[in-house]
Amino acid sequence: MNFLEAYSWINIRFLLSGLWLTIQVAGITIILSVIIGILLGIVRYYEIPYLSKGIGFVIDTIRNLPLLLIIFFTYLSLPQIGIQFNIFWSAVVAMTIFESSMISEIIRGGFVSLPKGQTESGLASGLTKNQTLFYILLPQALKQTLPSIVSQLIALIKDTSLATIIALPELTHRAKIIYGQDTSFVIPMFAALAFLYFIICYSLSKFSRYLTNRISIL
Structure with a gap:
């Protein structure tokens, strides 16, 4: 175990x-998951005939599938029907499908709790139905669900490591390459991964607390 060599500038x-x-x-x-998740949450909350139930069925199905399976499906199965993405966009599309489903349920729960x-x-x-939604209901639902949404987004950041299975050269994949060349680098690389993921996730959680405090003042 050689931390000095493992943490060379090249590595x-x-x-x-x-x-x-x-x-x-x-x-x-x-960005995509929050936008799509809010829209899907609104559709589910308003219980539009057929549409809401159909979307609800799809969302419940996706939420009960492993993210890894969705990544495989996006990267390996979609090209079979003529829809092909490179590795980067396969990861983004797969994770957006999964995360927007999770966020939509959080948003719907926020509406229901009002x-x-x-x-x-x-x-x-005197407000219209749409004005009531966007000016009264949505701000309150977002305020109530912000901690849950941020927790889901923190989980998303950690789940990006799953994309290493399709050889996306993200953080975890590159750490594997480094310690694959020298097994004495395994512990230093895991320490580096833990530190870097902690910095990102902790920063996001602190920012969410700041937002929550700011919103509560308004």
Whole structure:
């Protein structure tokens, strides 16, 4: 076990390149998942005939599947029907499908937890149904569900490591390459992975607390 050699500048730079790719995958997935998750949560909450139940069935199915299976499906199965992505976008699409399903259920739960009189009050004040949704219900639902959403996004960042199975050169994959060349680097590389993932996830959790405090003041 040689920490000094394991943490040579070449290896550190190699790991940081993987970290940057991890951040890119996570960042794009977070943006897409939150947008799609909110839209799906709204559709489920309003119980639109046929559509809401159909989407609900698909979401419940996805939520009960392993993310690894969805990654395999996106990368290996979709090309069989003419839909092909490179490794990077296969990971993003697979994780977006999974995470948006999880977030949609969180958002729907946020809407359900609101007092039923909120909608009636909005409509009685002259707002349309859509205005009531976007100006009254959605801000409150997001405020209530923010901690759960952030917890899900933190899990997403850690789950990017699963994309190593399709050889995405993200952080974990690059660490495996390094200790694959010298087995004495195994513990130093795991220590480096733990530190880097902790920094990202802890920063996101601190930012979420800041947002929660700011929102509670408003």
